[in-house]
Amino acid sequence: MRRWFRLPVTDRVRTEADVDAELASHIEERVQRLMAKGLTEPEARAEAERLLGGLAQARYRLVHEAWDRDVRLSRRERMRARLDDVRYAVRALRRGPMFTAVAVGSLALAFALVASTTALVDAYLLRSMPYPDADRLYQVNYALPGEPEPRGMSSLDWSALATVVEHADDSAPTRFYIGAGADRQEVMGLLAARGSLELLDVTAASGRSLDENDYAAGAEPVLLIGHDLWRTRYGSDPGVMGSLFRASRASGDGAEESFRIVGVLPPNFRFARTYSRGTLDFVVPLREPMRAYMVQLREGVPAAHAQQVITDAVRRAATSLPPGWSSVQLESVHEGYIAPLRPVLFAITAAAVIVLIITSINLAVLMLLRALRRQKESAMRIALGAGRGQLLRMQLVESGLVCGAALLIGLAVSMTALRMLAPVVEERLGRDAPGGTMAIAISLRVLLAVGAAGVLISLLLSLMPLLAPWHRRLADTLRSAGRSATDGSATRRLRSALLALQVAASLALLVGCGLMIRTVLNLVGTDLGFRTEHVLRARIALPDDRYVDPAAFLRFYDQLTERLAAYPIPWAFTNASPFYEYPQLAIELDSGDRGGVDAGQMAVNERYFDVLGITLRHGRGFTAADRPGAEPVAIVSETLARRLAPDGRAVGRRIRTADQADVGVASEWRTIVGVASDVRQTHTDTDLDDVYIPFAQAPARYAPVYFTTDQPPSVGFELLRAEVAAIDPLVLVSGGATSSSLAEQEKRLLAGPRFLMSLLTAFALFAALLTALGVYGVTAYAVQQRERELAIRAAVGATRRQLILLFVNDAVRTLAAGIAAGLFGAVAAGRLLLNQLHGVQPLDPLTLVSAGAFIGIVALLASWWPAARGGLSRTPFVVLNAD
């Protein structure tokens, strides 16, 4: 063992022996001197010991001092040895600058990718929401989405469930209208239940938070204002404290209420249950108890158990349970927020890890080649006495340096990139990181994970050169002709296996990338059937108290239409939100035939088709004459028309719609007067059956308004606001921000898939490049190594093409193995991306074939190039005469 690791050995016995020897030597000299002066030997010896200060005492002190010295010296010796190793490794790396640059560069990039994606996973999936004990907060779903909830649960007593539920929160989000005229604004806030703000650990940034008195019956209504609203509406004026805030509730009688502002909420405060809706504009106390949709469980209580307990309680308390109701669902608030992101985050992390693996394999191949080249040098070193252990240690240092440098650079790049790109990433993913944008950073967890990966890779890489044949006798190695020794078949197989692995992993990435490219192309290429460029959207909201029935709505819209007619801008009123798939209604045809057809229905005015660029195929559009009292009419989409009237004569037929949930309640009969071209509500909408009814015959309280104008958008919005305010200053018009452009909204919808596509493309191209590098390196080495053989073959008549084919065929074999293995990876990639795909199957043949062809061509080129350039340029004569 000592021969393998030549460290200076510190040994107490040796130290003592050394001291004894030195003391003995000193005493002998002294005795000789004293005897020369005339003392006898015993006298001289005694005097010598006396001058020392007593032999035993001297020895004791000196051994202590000498031991200290020896320990320190041996430590210094070890450090010097280590530094020598490092110095040697640096020199070796310097001698091959190309290798070092490629190794450190590619590995650094791979580490940066892994660190960044791990940071994202950490920020979104591992970090809890910014509330104390956030992992105990659960959303209570009393029924499955879309299903009715149990009724009459006012007797549900949460205090009876106190063993399981620590706090039940019945806070509810709500909306207010504030301001008047052009200033009219809708704000989003929270009716906070008692204890809710304490539960979420909210402390007011200014003023005070809510306290017990605010919840007492008859107490003055108070309000906490949101930080952003305070800034935009009041200019962050601290004097706003104590003043009155006038608002009317969006749902309810709409009467105006006054609240006294007592505090400012902290910036970026979001309510746990509605985290995705953004920051709150206000908080007011909740006076009447409502249904609790969020609970905090007691510490240590498993969610499943709590769910059971709550379900039992609901069952006991409810006066009526819907048919088929089975239980309450508890969903962690954190889970509910990040669940949609999980597949995407896993996909990109998996991709980054694959890139890291490919990079490491690439490096391993390069290091193997390098070791083969240096075999002679290693053999000589062994002959001169270096142990295997020492060589292993030097390899460790070398690969450690490469990995260490790559780690540092990679982490630095990642940190900078994350800081700059975090807001962009949040936007593309569609959700902000719980804990804020700053949370997307390299945390300790990420450092440890990436660091551990680095150490592991460093260890594995340092083992690589040892896999070069050791069993060969030194004499053989030293004797062999040529610069580098021949490598055994085992090494060659190892190289091929590594390259095949690289090809396989690259193929998996390329398939994933290809699938996403096709998905995005499908999405982007989807013809929505309506125009989004230059189409702007505002929204009108009529307050409850002053507009109580459709007749009142219509009076407003009639006035508005009259006033707006003075302008050259076309205005389209409708009751349907954009990019939203609305519930289906059953269609009944006048022939009595129910036919199982259902469609979505929207009310639109006569300019709607014009503004949105929807063509009318048959019949007519709506006119001003289509009003209440006139014949009820409808327009249907092409597909629906074909379904209802295969003979093509839909115009003139009559249809009736019925809400599927309330069977038996059907609308009136309407005559079809026109057929419009098909429209998709979103890129993935497959239902092309639509029914349009005249807006005047079904005006809405909340109406999106579309318009196009070649003036700057703000002109249109101001115009609309001014005209609306002239009629009724308490009607709200929202819109005007960038999100009010349909084109912007469409872009945002596509941002997620586009993001994933660009990431995967970048990863896949990088992987393909590395694979090409690996194949190139191996082929170049083989060419150089087989120079003499090639020369001989050329001399006996082989053509250049045949020689090149020698190497290309080798590559083809490796490639085939790699692609075969890669198909498994490709299947896995497809499975992982399943939820993100649109219009393409996970095992899409076109994508598989293209990806295989791409990596195949790249690898073949990479093997052809060095074969064509390499040793084949020298004439056989020159080569054979070389040594």
Place this chain on the structure above:
Amino acid sequence: MARPSEQNTILKGTLDVLVLKALSRSSMHGFEVTAWLEEQASSSLGLDDSAVYQALYRMEKRGLLNAEWGVTDNNRRARYYTLTRAGRAHLKAETGRVLRYADTVRSILSPGRQGG
């Protein structure tokens, strides 16, 4: 008999400089250093021989000296000490410091100095 613990630290530091001075001329083994010190100081320094060795070991630990086993003129095994570059630098710096200190002390303690 004076024990090293009774000797003050100033003397320990000074001893180091003296030993370095001894070795500045040539490599010596432990006894030669002791003998040289005895010759140079006409009155005894009041030190045990072992103190010299302690100084040698200390300075070897600090890297001011290198030591190697060798053979004396009498064919005996002995440990020879040599100054390192650091040792030489330390000798130069410390010599100046110790001499300045000695001058200061002498000028304070000399008769004819006012005050006191």
